[in-house]
Amino acid sequence: MKKNIRNFCIIAHIDHGKSTLADRLMEQTGSVAKRDMQSQLLDSMELEREKGITIKLTPTRMKYEQSGEEFVLNLIDTPGHVDFTYEVSRSLAACEGAILIVDASQGVEAQTLANAYMAIDANLEILPVINKIDLPSAQIEKCKQEIEDVIGIPADHAPCISAKDGTNISEVLEKIVTEFPAPKGDENAPLKALVFDSFYDNFKGAICLIRIFDGSVKVGDKIDFMQAGKRFEVTEVGVFTPKMEMAESLSAGEVGYLAASIKSLSDVHVGDTITLVDNPTLDPLPGYKLVQPVVYCGVFAVDGSRYNDLKEALLKLKLNDASLQFTPENSTALGFGFRCGFLGLLHLEIITERIEREFNLEIITTAPSVSYKVIKTNGEEVEISNPSNLPNPVEIAQILEPMVVASLFSPPEYVGAIMELCQEKRGIYKNLVYLDKSRVRIDYRLPLGEIIYDFFDKLKSATKGFASFDYQMDGMLESKLVKLDILLKGERCDALSLIVHESSAYARGRAIVEKLKKIIPRQLFEVPIQAAIGNKIIARETISALRKDVLAKCYGGDVTRKRKLLEKQKEGKKRMRQIGSVEIPSEAFLSILKLDEDK
Amino acid sequence: MIGIYVHIPFCESKCVYCAFASFVKDESFQSDYFEFLNKEIRTCKFEDRQVSSIYFGGGTPSCVKPEKIVEVLTTIKNNFKVSENAEITIECNPCSTSLEKLEAYHSAGFNRISFGVQSLDSKMLKFLGRRHDKAQALDAIKKAKAAGFENISADLLLGLPKERVLKDAKCLMRQGVKHISAYMLQLEEGTKLKSLVEGGEVELPSEDKVVKTYQKLCKLLQKNGFAQYEISNFAQNGFKSQHNYAYWTGRAYLGFGLGAHSFDGAFVRWANADNFEDYFLGKQNKECLSPAQRDEEIVMLGLRCDAGFDKTKLSFDIEKVPAFKQLLANNILIQKGNKVFLNPTYYNISNSVIIKLLP
Numbered sequence: 005m006k007k008n009i010r011n012f013c014i015i016a017h018i019d020h021g022k023s024t025l026a027d028r029l030m031e032q033t034g035s036v037a038k039r040d041m042q043s044q045l046l047d048s049m050e051l052e053r054e055k056g057i058t059i060k061l062t063p064t065r066m067k068y069e070q071s072g073e074e075f076v077l078n079l080i081d082t083p084g085h086v087d088f089t090y091e092v093s094r095s096l097a098a099c100e101g102a103i104l105i106v107d108a109s110q111g112v113e114a115q116t117l118a119n120a121y122m123a124i125d126a127n128l129e130i131l132p133v134i135n136k137i138d139l140p141s142a143q144i145e146k147c148k149q150e151i152e153d154v155i156g157i158p159a160d161h162a163p164c165i166s167a168k169d170g171t172n173i174s175e176v177l178e179k180i181v182t183e184f185p186a187p188k189g190d191e192n193a194p195l196k197a198l199v200f201d202s203f204y205d206n207f208k209g210a211i212c213l214i215r216i217f218d219g220s221v222k223v224g225d226k227i228d229f230m231q232a233g234k235r236f237e238v239t240e241v242g243v244f245t246p247k248m249e250m251a252e253s254l255s256a257g258e259v260g261y262l263a264a265s266i267k268s269l270s271d272v273h274v275g276d277t278i279t280l281v282d283n284p285t286l287d288p289l290p291g292y293k294l295v296q297p298v299v300y301c302g303v304f305a306v307d308g309s310r311y312n313d314l315k316e317a318l319l320k321l322k323l324n325d326a327s328l329q330f331t332p333e334n335s336t337a338l339g340f341g342f343r344c345g346f347l348g349l350l351h352l353e354i355i356t357e358r359i360e361r362e363f364n365l366e367i368i369t370t371a372p373s374v375s376y377k378v379i380k381t382n383g384e385e386v387e388i389s390n391p392s393n394l395p396n397p398v399e400i401a402q403i404l405e406p407m408v409v410a411s412l413f414s415p416p417e418y419v420g421a422i423m424e425l426c427q428e429k430r431g432i433y434k435n436l437v438y439l440d441k442s443r444v445r446i447d448y449r450l451p452l453g454e455i456i457y458d459f460f461d462k463l464k465s466a467t468k469g470f471a472s473f474d475y476q477m478d479g480m481l482e483s484k485l486v487k488l489d490i491l492l493k494g495e496r497c498d499a500l501s502l503i504v505h506e507s508s509a510y511a512r513g514r515a516i517v518e519k520l521k522k523i524i525p526r527q528l529f530e531v532p533i534q535a536a537i538g539n540k541i542i543a544r545e546t547i548s549a550l551r552k553d554v555l556a557k558c559y560g561g562d563v564t565r566k567r568k569l570l571e572k573q574k575e576g577k578k579r580m581r582q583i584g585s586v587e588i589p590s591e592a593f594l595s596i597l598k599l600d601e602d603k
Numbered sequence: 604m605i606g607i608y609v610h611i612p613f614c615e616s617k618c619v620y621c622a623f624a625s626f627v628k629d630e631s632f633q634s635d636y637f638e639f640l641n642k643e644i645r646t647c648k649f650e651d652r653q654v655s656s657i658y659f660g661g662g663t664p665s666c667v668k669p670e671k672i673v674e675v676l677t678t679i680k681n682n683f684k685v686s687e688n689a690e691i692t693i694e695c696n697p698c699s700t701s702l703e704k705l706e707a708y709h710s711a712g713f714n715r716i717s718f719g720v721q722s723l724d725s726k727m728l729k730f731l732g733r734r735h736d737k738a739q740a741l742d743a744i745k746k747a748k749a750a751g752f753e754n755i756s757a758d759l760l761l762g763l764p765k766e767r768v769l770k771d772a773k774c775l776m777r778q779g780v781k782h783i784s785a786y787m788l789q790l791e792e793g794t795k796l797k798s799l800v801e802g803g804e805v806e807l808p809s810e811d812k813v814v815k816t817y818q819k820l821c822k823l824l825q826k827n828g829f830a831q832y833e834i835s836n837f838a839q840n841g842f843k844s845q846h847n848y849a850y851w852t853g854r855a856y857l858g859f860g861l862g863a864h865s866f867d868g869a870f871v872r873w874a875n876a877d878n879f880e881d882y883f884l885g886k887q888n889k890e891c892l893s894p895a896q897r898d899e900e901i902v903m904l905g906l907r908c909d910a911g912f913d914k915t916k917l918s919f920d921i922e923k924v925p926a927f928k929q930l931l932a933n934n935i936l937i938q939k940g941n942k943v944f945l946n947p948t949y950y951n952i953s954n955s956v957i958i959k960l961l962p
Contacts, residue, residue, distance in 0.1 A: 528935065528955060551814040553954040554787065554834060561608055561850050561864040564872055564890060567899055574958050585929065 006257040007186040008073065011215065013080045013095055015123055016105035017113035017472065021135040024167040025105060025176070026064070026081060032173050033066040033077065035245060063201075063213060063259055064246040070181050077180060078259040080200070080215075082119075087348025089476065090295050092119070094200040094275045096126040097291055098215035098259060101184030103176070104132045104151075108142035108164070111443065112150045114413045114472035120155045131183050132162040133176060138169055146440075154439050187217075187257035194285040195219035195227075197254075197262075197278040202269055204323040208240060210266035211248075213259075214278060218285065220255030226281040227264060230288040234271045235281055236264035269326040297329050297345025298406065298477065299352055299456055300389035302370035302499060303359070304341030306579055306590050310365060311340045317363035318342060321355060328355055333390065337499040337583045338368060338593075343390055345375075349456055368581075368590045370499045374453045377404040377480055392498040394487045397538055404480040406452040409434070412463070414471035416444045421466040429454035430483075430505060449478060453503070488513055490520070490596075491534040491541075495584040499593055513543040516596045523592045526550035531586050605649070605868070606656040606849040607683070609640070609675055610860030611664040615699065618732040619799070620760075622791035624862040624877045625662040636861075637671050639883055641678045643859050651855055651868075654683045656690045656846035663719075665695035669707040676711050690715055690754075690845040697743035698735035705750035715754040715844075716747045717784075723771040727763055732795075744778045754842055756782035761820070762813040763788060764805060769816065769823055776827050781842040785820055786835050787813060814951050821947070833908035834950045851904045870897060894918040895962075903957050911944035919962050926959035 016022040029035075066077040082095045096102065102123040106116055123130055132151050134144055144164055151159040163179060165172040201213040221227065225238045240263040242250040254260045266272060274295070277288035305314045322328050329345035346352040352372060359365055375389040379402040388394050410431075412422055416438065423446065426433070431448035438444055450459075455475065463471055486509055490500035504512050513535030520533050526547055535543040580587040613633060614625045628636075657679060664672060672693065679685065692715040693708055705716070718740065722728055725736035735743070740757075747755050757780045761768050772783060788807070790797045799805040808816075821831055829837035833851065836844065849856055855868030862877030876886040892900070898917045905912025914921050921927050921943070930936040935956060937944045945953055 528933075528949075528952060550952045550955055552787070552810050553952045554950070561856055561858055561866065562874070563850065563864070563866065563900055563904065564874070567896065567903065570899060570903055570954065570957060573954060574961060577958055 006189070006191075008075045009078065009187055009257045010075060010101065010180050010184045011078045011080065011099045011187055011257070011259055012101040012103060012180060012184055013082050013099045013123075014103045014105060015082060015092075015096075015116075015119035017107070017110070017115040017119075018085070020105045020107040020110065020113070020116070021167045022081075022105055025103070025133070025135065025165070025173075026079060028167050028170055028173045029077075029079065029177065030064060030066060030246070032170075032177060033068045035064060035066045063244050065243045065259070068177055068181070070178065075181055076258075077177075080259065085115075085348070085350050087346070087351045089122075090293060091201065091274055093122055093126065093291065094198065096123055096128060097289070098198055098200045099126075099128055100187055101129040101131060101180065103180070104130050104155075104157075105135045105167075106132060106147055106151060108134045108136050108144050108147050109139045111143075111147050112154045112413070112439070114411055114474035117155060117411060117413070117445075118474040118476070120157075124157075129184050130157055131176075131179055132157065132159045134159075134162050134164045135167055137164045137171065138166040150439065150443070154443075154445070189217045189256035191218075191220055191256045193218035193256075194283045195221055195225075195278065195280045196285045196289060197221060198289050199229075199272060199274055199276045199278060201274060202272040202326070204269050205263070208263040208265075210263075210269045210272045212262045212264075212266075212272055212278070214254070214262055215259050216254050216256050217289065218256050219280070219283075220253050221262060221278070221280070222253035227262075227278050228281050228284060229271065229273070229276050230279060230284075231276040231292050232271055232273050234266075236266055238262055238264050269323060272326065274326075295327050295347065297327070297347060297375070297389075298452060299346045299348055299372050299374060300343055301346075301352060301372045302333055302335060302338065302341055302368075302390070303330075303344050303356065304335070304338040304368045304370075304499075306366035306368055308339045313363065313365055314341065314359070314367065317359045317365055318344070320363075321358060325355070327351070335370075335392075335499045337497045337581055337588075338370075341368075345389065349460075366590075368593050370593050371502055371596060372456045373503065374406050374451075374456065376406075376485065376503060378402070379404075388503075391487055391501040391503045394501075394503060397486070402482055403485045405483045405485060407478045407481045408450055408452050408455060408475040409478045410448050410450050410455070410473060410475040412446045412448070412471055412473050413439075414444055414446070414467050415442055418467040418471060419444055419446065422446055422463070422471060425459075425462055425466050426450060429457075429459060430507075450475070451481070451483065451505075452477070486537050488516075489536045490516060491532075491536055492520075492524075492583050492586045492588065493529070493531050494534075495586075496536075497583050497588075500596060502596070509537055510542050513537075517543045517545040519595055520588075520592060521545040521547055523595050524586070524588050527586060529585065604653050604655040604686075604854065605651050606658065606846050606854065606856035607654055607679060608846070608856060608858040608860075608863055609657070609659045609664075609679075610858065610863040611659060611661040611667060611672075612636075612861040613661065613667055614663045615666050615696075615734055616732060619795040620731065620788060620791065622794050623662070626879075630668075633667055633671070635883075636879070637667075637675065640675060640860050643885075644675070644678045645682055647682070647857060647859070649855075649857055649865075649867075652683045654679070654685045654689055656849060657685065657692070658846040659693040659713075661694055663696045663699060664693050665699045665704060669704045673707060673711040676713070680712070685712075692717055692756075692844070692846060694719060695743065695747075696733075696735065697740040698733075700743045700746065702746045702750060705747050705752070709751045714752070715756065716752050717756040717758065717782075718743055718747075718780075720757040720771075720775065721760045722763060722767070723774055724765070724767055727765065731760075731763075741774075741778055744775075744780060748779065753781070755780045756784060756838075756842075756844070759783060759785045761785050761787045761817055762808060764807055766808050766812070766816055768820055772820060772823060776824075776829070782836070782838040782844065783824060783829060784836050785817070787817065817951060821950075831909075831947055831950070834953060836908075848908070848910070851908045852910050853901060853904065899961055902960055905943070906945040906953055906957055907950075909944065909947075911939075911942045913941050914943050915941050921960060924960055924962060930956060930959065 014022045063080045068075045080095050082092045148159040163175040196218040197214040197216045199212045228235050241254050243260040275292040279285045318330050330342040333343040378386045380399050381401045426448040431450040434447035436446050484506040488502045488504050490497050517533045517535050530549045531547040533545045534541045579590050612624050691713045693713050694717045720740045723737045757775045824837040831837050832843050858864045861882050864874045866872050870892045873887050873889040876882045901912045935949050
C-alpha cells in the first residue's frame with residue numbers, strides 16, 4: 005500500500021504558477037469536478053485569492069492511475085513567502101518530493117532558490133517543471149540552463165508545461181510517480197506523526213494536519229504531543245479530498261488530519277511530534293522550533309471606544325493563526341490597544357487587513373518594529389519590541405538588533421543601485437555571483453529593522469521591479485541604536501517613537517517633522533513639532549495657528565446647509581487623535597514610514 | 604414675533620462667483636412667479652402672525668418691476684400683522700436702481716436698503732460679472748438717501764484678486780452707509796470663478812493674506828464706529844440688521860419664494876424646492892431637528908455673532924466638554940452669566956471652536 009503513495013509539494017517564486025498547477029493536477033485526477041473548480045482552489049481565503057499568494061497550507065489527496073496501478077498522490081501546498089519559512093520547512097519535512105516550478109519567461113528568482121535550497125536541505129527529490137511555455141517571451145532552454153547552473157540540479161528531463169492552458173500536465177503526473185520515492189516507515193512501530201499545520205474548526209476544535217512516519221492512529225487512541233506535553237483522545241481522523249473526509253485510521257506514509265477536542269490552537273505547535281500514550285516512540289522527529297514573531301506594531305481602533313471589538317477580533321483571528329501574538333498596550337496618544345507580533349511584514353499586512361475587512365473595524369497601526377535585545381548596565385537583559393519602552397540611554401550597556409542574510413537576484417545593470425541601497429541600509433557585503441549574462445546574485449547581511457522600513461519599495465524603484473529578494477534570519481548584532489522621539493507642542497508622542505541607527509537619526513528626524521507638518525492640520529494654536537534624541541532636539545518645524553475656518557454667509561436663513569457642513573467637519577474629527585492639546589490625524593502614525601513619497 | 608424672507612430669484616445676468624438660486628428670465632415668466640409667490644403668502648397658515656422684520660433678497664429684487672415688489676409687500680401686510688417699526692429690507696443692485704424705483708420702495712414701506720456693491724474697482728466689477736461700476740455704486744447710495752432711506756447697507760467681497768477692500772470700505776463710510784457686510788469670497792462648486800482659478804487664469808490672494816486683510820478691516824470699521832456684531836457684519840449704533848439677527852438667535856422666520864427657508868423657532872425647518880418646476884408644485888423639504896442637532900445650531904449660530912448662546916438652552920452639560928474650560932482659559936470663549944460668547948478675535952476660526960464644543 006505504502007509503495008503506491010507519493011507525498012509531494014510544489015515550490016516556486018511568487019507568480020510562477022504554483023496554485024494554477026495545483027488546480028490542474030486536481031482537475032486531471034478528477035479530485036474536483038470541473039464545474040466545482042474555482043480558480044486556484046487551494047488558496048481558499050478571500051484575501052489570498054486577491055493577493056494571488058498562498059498563506060495557509062491546504063493538503064489534497066488525489067487518486068491517479070498509471071499502468072493499471074492506482075496511486076495516492078498527497079499534494080501539500082506551501083506558502084511561498086519568507087514570513088512563513090518555518091511552516092514551509094515543516095511542510096517540506098512531510099514530503100518525499102518537491103515540484104520546483106520556474107516561469108519560462110522569468111527564470112530562477114530569489115524565492116525559487118530559497119525554496120529549492122530548503123527542499124534540498126530536507127532531502128527531497130526535486131522535479132523541475134518549466135511553466136508558462138505558452139508565453140511569447142518563454143525561453144525554455146535558457147531557463148533549464150539556469151536551473152542547472154544556479155541551483156545545481158539536472159533539468160534536461162523537466163516537463164515543459166502551461167498550467168494555464170493545461171499543456172503537458174499528464175507528464176507532470178507521470179513523473180510524480182516515477183521520480184518521487186514512496187514513503188518509508190514501519191506501520192508496526194510506535195506512532196510517530198508530524199504536525200505540519202493546524203486550523204480551528206468551531207465544532208471539532210483544533211484540527212492537526214499530520215504526516216504519519218511510523219505506526220498508525222485511529223479514533224479513540226490516546227495521543228501525546230511530545231513537545232507541548234499535552235495529551236488528548238482522538239475523536240476523528242481523515243483525509244482531504246480537498247474536503248475533509250473521515251477515515252478509519254491513518255498509517256505510516258499517509259497524510260491527513262486528526263481532531264481530538266483540542267480547545268485551543270496554542271496547544272498545537274507546528275513541527276511537534278504526535279505519539280501514542282500507551283506505546284510511545286522514544287525519539288521525536290527532528291527540526292522542532294517554537295516560532296517567534298519578528299515584526300511588532302501597535303494596533304488601535306480608530307474609534308477608541310471600540311477597544312473591546314478589537315480585542316474580540318484578535319482573539320478570533322488567533323484561533324486560526326497561533327503565530328499571531330498580542331498583549332494589551334496603553335499609549336498616551338492612542339489610548340488602549342494591543343502590541344501585536346507577526347512573522348513578518350506580509351503577515352502583519354494580512355492580519356491588519358483581515359481585522360478591517362472581516363470585523364469591520366477601522367484601525368491605526370504604529371510603525372512596525374523588530375525586537376531588540378537590550379543589555380542594561382546592571383547586567384539585566386530585556387527584549388524591546390515597542391520603541392517607547394527603550395530604557396534611558398544611561399541605563400543601556402548594549403543594544404543588539406536582529407539580522408538577516410538576504411539574497412538578491414537582478415539583471416547586472418542594477419548591481420550598482422542594489423549595492424548602494426544595501427550600503428545605505430547598513431548592509432554587510434557577503435558575495436556577488438554572475439549567474440549568466442543577464443543575471444546576478446548578490447548576498448548581503450542586513451539589519452531586519454532596515455528591511456521592514458522601506459527596503460522593498462526602494463529595491464523595486466531602484467531596479468524597476470526587476471530584482472527579486474529573499475532573506476533568512478541570521479542572529480543578532482550589536483549596533484549603535486538610539487530612540488528617536490517626536491514631540492508635539494512639547495509633549496512626547498509615544499506612538500511616534502522609533503528606534504533608529506545613530507547615523508540616520510538626524511535625517512530621519514528631519515524627514516519626519518517635515519512630513520508631520522504636511523499631515524497635521526493647523527490648530528487653534530501654533531504647534532511646534534520636534535524630533536529629539538533623549539533631551540536633545542535635532543529637528544524642528546512649526547505649524548502656524550489656524551487662520552481661517554469659517555462657514556460662508558448664512559444666506560436667506562439656510563441654516564441646514566451650514567449645520568451639515570459642520571457635521572461633516574465634526575465627523576472628520578473623529579479620526580483625529582488628541583495628544584495634549586494637539587489633534588493629529590490617524591494617518592500620521594503610518595505616514596512616517598513613507599517619507600520619500602513626496603520627494 | 605417672526606421674520607419674513609422673500610426670495611426674488613431673478614437677475615439681469617449671472618455673476619462669476621454665484622452659486623445661489625438666481626436666473627435670467629423674461630417678464631411673462633416673472634409674472635407667473637409673482638402670482639404663485641403672492642398665493643403662497645396668502646395661504647400660509649403659520650400661527651404667529653406678528654412680523655418684526657421683512658427681507659427681500661435674491662437674485663436681484665431691484666431688477667424686476669417695482670410694482671411687483673410692492674404688490675408682494677402689500678400681500679404680506681394684508682395677511683400678517685407687520686409691526687409699525689418693523690425693519691423692511693430690499694437688496695438692490697446699484698445699476699438697476701433708479702430714483703423712481705427707490706422712491707416707490709420707500710413709499711411702500713421699505714426702510715432699509717442693502718446694496719450689493721462688492722467692490723469699488725470698476726475693472727474688478729466687470730470681471731466679476733457685475734453690471735455696475737464705481738460711479739454707479741456711489742450714485743445709487745446718493746439716490747437712496749435722496750429717496751428717504753437712512754438705513755443703508757453695502758456688501759463687500761473680501762479675498763478678491765488685487766485686494767482693495769480697506770480702501771473701498773473707507774469710501775463707503777464717507778458716503779454715509781450705516782452698515783457694511785464683508786463676506787470672504789468662497790469658491791463654490793460649479794461656478795465660473797472656480798474653473799478660472801483651477802485653470803490658473805485667476806490667482807486669488809493666499810488664505811493668510813485674506814485673514815490679515817479681514818483683521819485690518821475689522822479694526823478699521825471698529826475705529827469708525829462700526830461695531831462688529833457678527834463674523835461678516837458691522838453696523839453703526841442702532842443699525843444692526845434685525846432680520847439677520849433673527850436667524851442667529853433662533854427666532855421663527857418664514858421664507859417665501861424659490862428655495863426659501865423657514866424655521867418654526869423650535870425644532871422644525873423647511874425649505875421650498877429650489878427649481879421652478881417643483882416650486883410651482885408646492886414641493887418642500889421638511890426636517891425635524893433632534894435635540895443634538897438643535898444644540899449644534901444654538902452653538903453654531905450663537906458663536907457667530909455678539910448674541911452668544913445661553914448654555915442652559917442646550918440639551919447637554921457644556922461644562923463637561925473638556926474643551927470648554929480650555930477655551931475659556933485661553934480667552935477664546937468669554938462667559939457672562941449663562942451666556943457664552945466667542946472672542947471676536949477668533950471669529951475667523953469659529954468653526955474649529957464650535958466643533959470642539961459639540962459632544
